[in-house]
Amino acid sequence: MQRFDRYVLSQLMVLFGFFALVLVSVYWVNRAVVLFDRLINDGHSARIVLEFTALSLPAVIALVLPMATFAAAVYVTNRLSGDSELTVVKATGFSPWRLARPVLVFGIMVTLMMSVLTHVLVPQSLKQLRMREQELSSSVSARLLREGTFLHPSKGITFYIRDITPEGTLQDVLLSDRREPEREVIYTADRAYLIRDDEGPKMVMLAGLAQTMNTTDMRLSTTNFSDFTYDLTGLITASPQKRRKLDAIPTTELLLNTDGIAAETGQQIGEVLEEAHMRFQGPLLCVVAALIGYSALMVGVFSRFGVTRQIVFAIFLLVVVKLVESAVTDPVVRNPRLWPLVYAPSVTGLAFTWILLWQASRPFRPKRLRETEAAA
Numbered sequence: 001m002q003r004f005d006r007y008v009l010s011q012l013m014v015l016f017g018f019f020a021l022v023l024v025s026v027y028w029v030n031r032a033v034v035l036f037d038r039l040i041n042d043g044h045s046a047r048i049v050l051e052f053t054a055l056s057l058p059a060v061i062a063l064v065l066p067m068a069t070f071a072a073a074v075y076v077t078n079r080l081s082g083d084s085e086l087t088v089v090k091a092t093g094f095s096p097w098r099l100a101r102p103v104l105v106f107g108i109m110v111t112l113m114m115s116v117l118t119h120v121l122v123p124q125s126l127k128q129l130r131m132r133e134q135e136l137s138s139s140v141s142a143r144l145l146r147e148g149t150f151l152h153p154s155k156g157i158t159f160y161i162r163d164i165t166p167e168g169t170l171q172d173v174l175l176s177d178r179r180e181p182e183r184e185v186i187y188t189a190d191r192a193y194l195i196r197d198d199e200g201p202k203m204v205m206l207a208g209l210a211q212t213m214n215t216t217d218m219r220l221s222t223t224n225f226s227d228f229t230y231d232l233t234g235l236i237t238a239s240p241q242k243r244r245k246l247d248a249i250p251t252t253e254l255l256l257n258t259d260g261i262a263a264e265t266g267q268q269i270g271e272v273l274e275e276a277h278m279r280f281q282g283p284l285l286c287v288v289a290a291l292i293g294y295s296a297l298m299v300g301v302f303s304r305f306g307v308t309r310q311i312v313f314a315i316f317l318l319v320v321v322k323l324v325e326s327a328v329t330d331p332v333v334r335n336p337r338l339w340p341l342v343y344a345p346s347v348t349g350l351a352f353t354w355i356l357l358w359q360a361s362r363p364f365r366p367k368r369l370r371e372t373e374a375a376a
Contacts (some may be wrong), residue, residue, distance in 0.1 A: 004089060009103040011076045012290075016110065019075075020061075020068035027060045028053065058121040062114060062282065069286045071112050073103055073293030074314060078307055081297065096298045096360040101296040107287035114283035119251045126248040155179070162352040169193065173205060175230065184213040187230065201235035216260040256338075270333040277342040285321070288349030292317050295356035321349045 031051040050159060080086045151159045156179035162172035170192040177185045189208030194201065207341035210223045243265055247256070255263055262269045296314035297307055328341040 005102040007103075008076065008080070009106055011079075012072050012102065012106040013109075015066055015075050016072035016106070019071040020282045021065060023064035023068055024057075024061055027064055028057060031056050031060060033063070034146045051132065052129065055125045055132070058117055058125045062122055065110060066116050066282075066285045069107065070289035070293045070314075070318060073106070073290040074282040074297060074311055077294050077297040078311075081307070096295070096357050099298075100291065100294060100357060103290050104287070107290035110286040110290070111283040114286050115280075117280050118279040123248050124252055126229075126245070130245070131249060151183045166252070169196060170203075171327060173208075174204075175203075175205075177368065182214065182216050184215060186211045186213075187228070189228070194232075201229070203230045203232055205230065248270060249275075251276055251279050268333055268336075270336040270339075273336050273339045274329065277339055281325075281342050284346040285349070288321060288346050288353070289318060290357075291311075291353040292321075292349055300358040301355050316348070317352050321352075324348050332370045 032049070070371055074275050077086075084097065136187075146182075147161055147164055147182040149160070153159060156177065158174070158176040158178075160174040161170050164170055171190070173187075173189045175187040177187070187205060187208060187210050189205035191207065192205040193202055196202070205228045206226065208225055208228060210225065210228065212221045212223070214221075244265060246261070246265060249261060251266075254272055258269055258272050258276075261267075265272075293314050296317065297310045299310065322345070325345040328344050332341055333339050
């Protein structure tokens with residue numbers, strides 16, 4: 001029987017890997033398309049897009065693991081039943097409770113993997129992602145290097161580039177500086193280059209014209225130049241440091257410094273506790289999903305139409321579990337002392353599993369016991 005357990009467990013892991021790969025690919029590609037469109041339009045390179053999609057991958061994996069666990073449990077149970085392997089094992093006297101052991105071990109293994117994601121990889125990746133977003137928001141390339149678009153990197157500044165050559169030369173540049181109330185300056189140049197020295201970023205314009213309008217006496221003066229250096233230090237300012245978000249803060253900090261995190265992030269204490277305990281609850285759903293997928297297919301009699309009804313019933317039970325998860329969110333946020341309610345979905349799912357396995361194991365009661373109960 002231990003060999004049969006290893007056989008079932010190996011089948012579960014193989015199918016889990018397949019479903020996880022498919023679901024992660026679908027979700028990740030969808031996420032990558034959104035990032036590609038946003039970052040490329042902002043003037044970033046493909047390397048930045050790849051970096052951002054890689055940093056978003058742990059969160060995508062954590063999202064799809066419960067679904068892959070459920071799909072693997074349903075598929076393997078259905079195949080074992082269709083190939084009559086479960087029938088042979090049941091004939092030896094093993095009940096659905098005993099046959100659930102490899103499914104339980106499988107769920108625990110996925111739960112451990114998911115725990116590493118929710119407690120370590122996802123917070124770290126989101127933290128690094130926010131840091132990179134902060135850095136890019138203050139970069140010169142992100143603010144200025146867009147072809148054919150009038151940009152406003154800061155108040156009173158308008159910048160335009162007709163074209164950027166493969167060598168990095170800016171063609172037909174226009175820069176309007178209206179930051180001083182009494183003076184407006186418009187710089188135009190045939191070519192320009194962005195450079196950086198110890199003092200900060202600068203733009204060198206070649207073969208251009210500077211038009212200065214004195215708004216006090218409405219006098220316009222023009223100056224031709226062969227080369228002119230414009231300091232971009234005051235133009236490109238770093239965005240203010242954003243607050244940390246709950247999903248990027250370590251779990252231990254959420255639990256041990258709840259009040260401080262709530263004050264730092266501007267969230268309620270209940271939201272902080274919910275985020276911390278959801279990192280434990282999320283992995284537990286992997287065990288629940290595996291057991292529900294297995295136990296739902298163990299109930300019922302043989303039908304030449306297959307196990308479609310049992311699969312639909314299992315999906316319905318998972319929907320109920322998710323509805324319970326949604327229902328307990330608001331009470332926990334309003335009253336932090338109700339944080340144990342966060343684990344209500346797992347308790348509900350395990351209760352469904354116990355009921356289904358009890359129902360499925362009833363035909364396995366000894367005949368004498370059934371006759372005694374009938375006489376009573």
